[in-house]
Amino acid sequence: MAAGLLALAACAPTVGPEPPQVQAQQAPITAEPLEPVAPVDRTVKVALLVPLTGNAAELGQGMLEAAQMALFDLGDDSFQLIPRDTKGTPGGASEAARDAIAEGAQLILGPLYSSSVGAVRPAVQGAGLGMISFSNNMSQAGSGAWTIGFSPDNQVRRVVSYARSQGIGRIGSLAPRDAYGDAVSTALNAAALDFGARVVRTERYDPAATDLSPAVQSLASGGPGSLDAVMLAEGGPKLRSVASLLPAFQIDPAQVRLLGTGMWDDPTLGSEPALVGGWYAAPDPAARRDFEQRFESIYGRRPPRLATLAYDAAALAAVLARNGGPAPFDMMALTNPNGFAGVDGIFRLRPDGLVDRGLAVMEVTPNGNRVIDPAPSSFQALGF
Template sequence: MASRFNVTKPAALAMALGAALFLGGCQGGITGGPQAPQGPAAPGAIGGPSAPILAPGMPIPADPAGYVQAPGITGEPIRVALLLPFTHPSAEAKQIAQALLDSAQLAVIESGNRQIFLMPRDTKGTIEGAQAAANQALAEGAEIVLGPLFAQTVTAAAPIVKARNIPMIAFSTDRAVASQGVYLLSFQAEEEVASAVRYARAQGRTSFAGLFPASAYGQRVQAAFEKAVGESGGMVMGTALYGPTPQEMLAAVRSLPRGFDAVLLPEGGQALRTLAPLLPFNNIDPRTVKFLGTGLWDDRSILSEPSIKGGWFAAPDPIVREGFAQRFKETYGYTPPRIASLAYDAISLVNTYAAGAPYQRYQTTTFLDPNGYQGIDGIFRFRPDGTIERGLAIIEVTETGFETIGAAPVTFQAIGF
């Protein structure tokens, strides 16, 4: 019988989980085993039957009789809901959802905590789907919710989860959907922009320009850029918005005034490779004007574009996550997308507080340790408003790859809250 989601079971993972994983393949959750590969793995299992999807709206009262059971677990399991768009119409969204699930499975195994019971539930990427998935997870006994992925689905599910005083660790990058008890474990461009601008100012850059996509993301990043430049004592010489076509990008580049010595390009992938060469084509010389970016630059495909060589961007240090990426690829046979590490860190947070009493260990204020946490991508901590603060490195694009030129902090003690 096929499972509801693609619970990946390559050889390395199957050996870690044991025979029970194969026998439970059509059930509703995933349990952990000892850390791999240091020792022999204890049996894990795919958990109990899935409850029917409930109508959207506020959650039903808690009823332990309806909680999903976890075969192979002695005592009360730690029921962890994972809300992701497994059946989203976009192939890319489905691939990201699967990678997050795979990463969470890997974290469960490597945690060594056999009580963690992972419950993947499909949001479909819609408001209604997110509400239904949240209600289903609560009815099945989830005591913490990981996900959703998209801002609109976080907004839809959050009131349902918060009404039960259960924390949510979501993966959206939109700071607007964070709140007390709804933590955003993500890479937030506003923070990356501020770090890049501060570093540029420290290196003597004084006048800035920025090019931004004409989208909600672009508006958020533009506001963060203008704030960061002002707070660091620099001057914004000009900004421009552009549409998705090369012609619109070219018009935006041509509209910029001249005289700035740094320019922000908060794009990645093909969009960056299209936009960046338009600047030297219009006499904005990267040898004298420093090109700045965000964590979207942390993508080796951009190395083929000569104009961004020597550019700086702020992101978690890519060296730190190399071990995770290697273990992931060895286990699943493919390279994890950039955000896959988020699910791993979410499970690590679950395990950090797992020793507490069931249904009391995870509260909406649990994850506010001012000292933060060490994750796959370096240190991070949550603010009381649910947004995340990361220890970011400054990275330079070189002829051969990425070089860290500003080390990420290893502690928050010198920063304060």
Template sequence: MAVVSRRRFLSLAGFASLALAGCQSVSDNTGSGLLSAPTTAVETRALGDVMGQGQVKVALLLPQTGTGAPTATSLRNAAEMALAEFNNPNIQLLVKDDKGTPQGAAEAAQAAINEGAEVILGPLFAQSVAAVGGVARQANVPVIGYSTDASVAGSGVYLLSFPPQGDVERIVEHASQSGRKSFAGLVPDNAYGTVVEAAFKETVARVGGRLVAFERYPADQAGAQAAAKRFAATAGTSADAIFVPGSASVVPGLVQAMTAAGVDTRRAMLLGTGLWDDPALLSSPVMAGARFAGADKAMWQSFSSRYRARYGSDPVRTASLAYDSVTLIAALVQTQGMQRFSPGVLTNSSGFSGVDGLFRFRPNGTIQRGLAVLEVGGGTTRVVAPAPRSFASAGL
């Protein structure tokens, strides 16, 4: 295969940059200015449940049967692509079917450990990650799971995912820095709403803002519309920042109901999370000017283009997690010697950079991402506050 010219970097404080492969030239988004060797794509070999021919065995647990099977195919493809685009990866992926269940995940993890896996990537679901953590801790094998549920992180279990708490913190901080002082929140009455409510209230208090109105809306349309009207009666006159997280199928209707009830969205900034990154929401006229936190799309668009060229279909949005985790592990094997998967290396404060930008693992196993702030308009988004180039430059 041809030499790949695009270079991306994973940075570790005190160590050289770790090269991530790709297909077009971009700058080092850690801002370190460190150099990397040219990266050459190499063919990978898929033999049953094994990919790659390296010496270091790495487990990849995916729900290849049962719930999540379509997603698992896309994640497996992304993992294979990461091997193909990395320069001489010295790893062998042991791909195991976790059957989409905790028991299946625990059995797959034990089988991989018995075969010599030094680190486990996946599973996808929270209960399965918890089950794998129990098995892996006994063998002192770290886990990089793909769940957003922070309750399953810790004690050698790290989560490479898109947790909503990070979105909330970034957008509230941006609103505060933009001069917004009075916050109101209208959140879904479900498990997601519980998570974002806690993060919203905590961050508003931390930035010195005032919470002037708060309401939870139910799943049914009539109940949601009624909640939006009640909310507007208070928030419409007192809030200059209104937080409305939720799906594209619900949020535009809520905003329309609020505006009909007197909320002026030209005065009060509408705030959301990464769930807003959906064509149906971005094309809604009532959402024009609203802002949410998310990854800068440039790297994802490049990744998606390469994925389509290779597999003839679009990747699922979480496919980047498999790509980044495999590339990270390959880079650590290449540069970090026998300490490659130690807590000190995995939780290095400088972090790493991947398809979705800057990220690092906290000692408690949760992930922190460097996010951009995006503004909705004309069916797309524009960056109004770029993602940080490094955690240090962001004061984090």
């Protein structure tokens, strides 16, 4: 098992030296028969709500298999995983949650989609349980529910912090006019304020637009030298398209650093020359390489990217169940300020339902993306 996964157990209480042995006195013999003691049921049940049928069945199956790997790696005989099919719908997720609660689940892992999180929340809160969902929609966090999906907030904060340390102070932004663009823009403004940078211009555009030239032209209206960096809240073909437009409007990527989010976590980005040299924040790919290789050796295929979320959530539950006593999933245990080390690096559940992650800063190169600032090994290293 990877050393990083073993670090999850570091949150268990430390066992001190054994006390000196004392000669025990023999108990007096009594004529009264001893009553038999009923065995204590130590079974800890944790539900996993993922889509096992419907359009996302392949993803859900991969997440289930990853959770089973975590159970094998870190669980003991008292830990029981209860998988339930959400069918990829809010109604299916609600039914799955009620069924798992009726079976005695003490913690809910999942569901995947934010709409399903909202549907599940009443039953979970009514039962007084915690829920670690795989959504990255931060509006669904809070009141005993956590969203451990890869949120743009962590990614933007990390890359802006690094950029500021490299002397970048004036940042522009291109973002779609949708929920993701809103999240990136909000995170950028907050990070710039915290780290002493300025967001000098933000351009939003219709996410359905095929020609982004007007938005790029408006962003460049300050003239050459007005920007130190540009945040591009896109991925895939549209990211390549908008990046290729920048030089035509005098935003030279050789002079203006391009910044991105986890949507840039694509080893082929370097095929677009304008993106070479760009920075983004993401989990260190080396940290999950062992997991991916083991998953493929067991199941004969590559894991879906989100499978690591299920592994880390199940591993966290298994470790707390093993070391947490009669209430392994209370708020204090789940929100340990030291956090936990998982396949995607260190992470920490906050009391407000959000999740802090320790991310690496990556640079796009023609031959793939490389780490230029390693992921931290503790939250003390991040200063919070």
